[in-house]
């Protein structure tokens with residue numbers, strides 16, 4: 518009996534689990550699959566800015582999402598990985614338990630980097646799940662006294678958060694501070710539209726300014742100025758958990774496990790990595806973005822490759838093309854930025870209500886994809902899966918066939 522252990526039940530881990538069982542139906546008596554996740558409900562991370570305004574998000578039970586697919590679900594917190602012993606330590610309520618694996622699928626995702634600037638950890642809220650829940654409690658109080666909300670980060674998460682909160686709490690003085698340009702990865706037309714919506718929602722913008730430190734009521738900028746706040750949200754970059762690094766697995770400076778084209782750790786080939794927690798080593802200058810858009814295809818390909826490995830079949834390299842960047846700008850309008858396969862923007866955009874509608878459809882599509890994959894195994898498809906991609910340029914084609 519072979520044991521496949523999947524760590525993490527986010528977009529990537531869930532898709533990997535479902536695709537793996539789809540491909541191993543004929544072997545179900547010889548394979549034991551376990552998925553471990555911190556919570557027994559699926560977190561729709563792409564909607565956490567909506568949760569911050571108090572909008573109740575739909576609750577999806579992970580055991581239900583995996584029902585009848587021969588996957589054991591364990592709710593617990595992974596505390597350590599011991600790759601040489603092929604085992605993982607998991608805190609389950611008050612007990613520390615050990616799980617053995619033959620193949621590990623590592624899908625522990627990412628969280629906001631709290632250590633890039635002094636003070637984030639102590640004073641800022643983030644868009645991580647627990648912090649978003651706390652924001653929900655504090656924001657109405659700050660809005661009632663027309664306080665100042667400062668959001669640091671002009672990427673897509675910062676933009677979505679600023680517009681969501683400014684629209685929901687019009688009495689807040691909302692201010693977004695960013696090191697680069699607001700929506701730097703968008704086309705000029707896309708950026709122009711973002712500025713238009715920000716102006717409409719009275720969101721003040723401070724572009725091209727770097728934050729040096731944060732204290733209890735102000736952010737200190739590199740140019741010597743300070744910006745006071747009543748409530749601060751840090752929407753900076755993400756890091757993967759430190760568990761892999763602590764286990765001696767080769768990682769980059771964001772704690773992402775370095776993987777080959779088959780999604781296998783380059784230092785520990787019996788560990789497959791899907792979603793935000795992995796980064797391709799083949800082309801370090803062309804990294805793929807930590808995104809739901811990449812996590813689900815990686816999950817599907819990772820699940821297929823683990824099944825292939827178990828059946829001594831050749832593994833398939835991961836290929837992917839970006840299509841769109843979908844940005845909610847509050848509940849009423851949105852921006853759809855069409856992009857080339859390598860994520861660089863085209864001129865074409867969709868805006869307004871249609872933009873909001875397409876964005877909502879894409880959010881729903883992520884959940885539908887997981888549901889459909891359970892009923893119709895193998896149904897989930899993604900752009901560029903076969904054609905070859907324009908992002909990752911593999912230097913070598915090497916296949917590992919033995920566990």
Ligand SMILES: Cc1cc2nc3c(=O)[nH]c(=O)nc-3n(C[C@H](O)[C@H](O)[C@H](O)COP(=O)(O)OP(=O)(O)OC[C@H]3O[C@@H](n4cnc5c(N)ncnc54)[C@H](O)[C@@H]3O)c2cc1C
Pocket residue numbers: 524525526527528529530553554555556560562563564565566593594595596624625626627644645674677758791792793794807808809810811812843
């Ligand atoms: C506000 C916001 C909006 C976003 N919008 C978009 C968007 O529009 N489009 C897009 O493509 N991306 C978006 N993203 C990014 C996207 O959410 C992530 O890239 C995506 O969730 C990554 O999926 P994943 O499965 O790798 O990790 P996750 O979704 O983070 O899942 C990881 C899972 O592992 C669990 N876990 C972690 N550590 C442990 C542990 N030690 N023990 C047990 N369980 C553990 C977590 O609880 C979680 O369930 C957004 C992110 C945020 C915060």
